[in-house]
Amino acid sequence: MSVGSITQISAPLRLREPEQQRWEQECDVLVVGWGAAGACAAIEAHDQGADVLVVDRFQGGGASAKSGGVVYAGGGTAQQQRAGFADTPEAMFDYLKHETQGVISDATLKRFCDESVSNLQWLEAMGTPYSHTLPPGGKTSYPQDGYYLYYSGNELVPAYRGELPPPPRGHRTVGKGHGGVVLYSHLQAACRQRGIRSLTQSAVRRLVVNGENQVIGAEIWSMPADTKAARLHARWAQKAEKLQNLAPGYCNRLRQRLTALERKHACPVLVRARKGVVLSTGGFIFNKELIKEVAPKYRRNFKIGATGCDGSGLRLGLSVGAASDRLDTVSAWRFINPPQKWPKGIVVNARGERFYNEEVYGATLGHAICEEQNGKAWLILDKPLRRQSIRQALFGGYWWFQSVPALAMLLLSAKKGATPAELARKTGMDTAALEAALSAYNQAISNGQPDPMGKSAESCQALRQGPFYALDISVSSGVLPLGALTLGGLKVDEDSGQVLDANANPVKGLYAAGRTAIGIPSNLYISGLSLADCVFSGRRAGAAAAAEQPAATHAEALATA
Template identity: 55%
Template sequence: MSTSTPSSAASDGTLPIEAPLCVDSDAALHWEWRCDVLVVGYGAAGAASAIAAREAGASTLIVERFDGGGATARSGGIVYAGGGTAQQRRAGYADTPAAMFRYLQMECGSHGGNGAVSDATLQRFCDDSRGLIEWLESIGVRFDSDPAFEKTQPKTSYPKDGIYLYYSGNEAVKEYAAVAEPAPRGHRVRGSFLSGRTLFEALRARVEALGVRVLRQSGVRRLVVDRQGVVLGAELWQLPPDSKAAARHRRLMRRAELLHNVAPGYADRLRAQALALENAAAVKVYARAQRGVVLSTGGFIFNRPMVAAHAPKYAMTMRLGATGCDGSGIRLGQSAGGAAARLDKVSAWRFINPPSVWPQGIAVDAHGQRFCNEQVYGAKLGVTMCEHHDGRAWLLLDARLRRQAIREALFGGLWAFQSIPALFLMLFAPRARSVEALAAKIGLPAGALRQSVEQYNDGARRKQDALGKQAGYLAELARPPYYALDISAASKTFPCPAITLGGLRVNEASGAVLDAQGRDIAGLYAAGRTAVGIASNYYVSGLSLADCLWSGRRAGQAAAAITPLQAAA
């Protein structure tokens, strides 16, 4: 054990990653910890990996830089699942793995061999889906469904308490429904408000019940490899448990996570202070993994340089997740020769429902042109806006739609995070008696905006929309004044949250990290958003959590199946 050498702290607390420590053999280091499987990162993917490895008989150790939970604990707790789950059947939906596969093949852009994963892997994911929900239920996660209540609810970004099965993506949108019978696959963990914490607590309880040790406030800054490149373990920078430094570090990070959405700059300064504490007070210890190391630290949306380098079109969005989503797992994998892919893929969530009448308006870009079916899932709208329209867009409503939307925001029982931004946006939106005057106020070409409104109104009257919006979402914009709601990605009033989707390339049968030549890196695995997976092309609510759990179990089981002799070879 040795005291760490202080180094400068990143201005936003991003964990520095070093080149691997290369040793001649296992005997070259003093290992404070020994285990079969070492899991780096303790969110859904890490917990699932550890549980799977331990249930397979492998001694398992989790290393977590903070207190655990990661982005999972801050999420809505939606698990995308189908194929005929008990919740679907109880609600009267006859879903099948084949229908789920066809939908996800279209949703994830898998046609023509362009998917993030192979069709065979996507099919396995769909075939395993019902079993994943049953496994979660077996460890205490509760799901539910109420057909009488849920079938009357409008499309929403996040359902009210009491609704635990809903359409969480584009399942009911015309072109998607044409390839697969619509079925709700958003399985929300039963709980109050955002259910991600409830999901993680069930996973944590299972980890504890299995006797898996968790080293908290311990950041992995580099891997340990032998001369052949086999990953032997990791170097941890650990704050001494129960020390004043550890207590202050915990206070700083809890405050940073609490304030991130309202004061991100201040939260970053708190993160930088926490990293400075780690640099000054942490001690270096080494953990030996006899069978494998699983990297499961999340994506990289909190790493501004990585986002700027790989996904600059999303630099203006609001970072969604937790501080650990700084790409440390991806960078650790790359340091050992791992290849990354799809780092340009980001999910930007521009939800315009609720209020439920907003999708009856039209979204236009900086040229005054309508660019997307407003009925679609928020990430499809957000990604289209960022990728092809410079992240700039306005939602046009007339007086009638605005009045209905204000009423719903005030009295419709929406969550505060849905109603307050919507009200603020509508109350202070530019307005005008004519479309041309509104265009002048927001700096759009008047002729183009007028043409967009007229074409939409013509389609609304004929119940035949040029962009495929279903009849129930069509409403003629004919009652002035007209309002322009700024829904641009850079909006501070109406933030556009984003998560990264790309990661390390992995062997789809095992989760082993691949090098540039497509070969397994011995002793190294990745799961969740640290790895390329089911959700690495496009995202709908719950798909990332489902992928984290599914890929985490895959990596944990594969690592546990390796014998120490195989790992050494």
């Protein structure tokens, strides 16, 4: 019988007399999910004096370890200062108001900005290194090795700028290749150095609640250690993460095998959490059925994340009456920089109408493509711009995952027309619409007028010399996938990270952090904001859970009733 690839979640185990139950393990704080948010929660809870146990379905890391390791930080970090940029928490707050659009309160956003410098310093204290070197131009989807501070959002876009010159706030973790694995390795090492206990290859399948509906533990299904099944589980899990970008179909089949192994060999372990449980298992982009239900527009998108991003934390919270929000909010990434020349072209929809500013951050553009254009868009270049882009892709020093797809699109898959009218016929666009889009763009440049879509003058270049080219930047592009990750999650108290129910009342004993919860990036993503929120929300939940009073025994509850 075939099985799905997501963690099986059951209704909570209800115990009227928990003290009579046999518990295999006990702790003060149980952290479910050992990515960046879970590691930060575990470290903070431990440092506040709690006995912590952290569990993970795999070996830890999750989407955090697969990420670029970019932390969005500002307000005057040491790296900003060494690079010669002035920044304040107020300026950071002013910019992020554009991006967050009230998804969290102003007070919480201000606290996030005020604590930005200290949270980056906290990461450095964990051993995570940062530097101040900027890539040429300052803006890119991801900077090359040797460059670690950059404009990771829309700071350079005129519509987002404040009164002062915008500073870069994307702090890429120093290390060869993607920095996420470096950042996470230091957080995991910090957990181990503190003696925080961990239980890996172990998935929580249901929470445990007492007679007052307070979460007091979890039932964990753990793979038996040092067995053939456990080794196979580890090998398949590692391969599924490593090959996701190259062979997603094969990796989906590996995930189904992983789930089958777990259902056949995993054994239950009942864990008591005297003070609280923190859910930090990531988002739910790998939960096919849930995506189909709440965000069907994104079923075709390439998945960004890790196998553990199956919504298990979300579903555990819902099982005990928690409320969720913004489950239909998905971040879709369509980066057209690098090559740095590409944003000088224009993006048009299926009809040939220009619909957005090309220099915006990739997730801002991707959101417009998926939400407003039914997933279909083209990037239009002329002969000189195509030639300049090819040269940049060949000799610009970009990452292979930036240069190779760009060259493939420029040289192999681009549609070509001697005139805009011919290009429109070959792509199915409306000839008049495409000609009008090019004419309006070129005329503004010739007359020295502002770009109709608000693009800065330095990002504008007239498109007049044929042949003309159309690059398919749609969701369906086989050369340049349009990736997506989920941003919705459980509603939480913004002062503590405690999970809330539908009436905004706290669910006793339950907390959430990272992409399992509504947080700073839950409106629209920019690079580094999720990892920064993992630190912010993870530490918040860990500290609050550690400060909780232990759950009362049945006898104590009766005595105080």
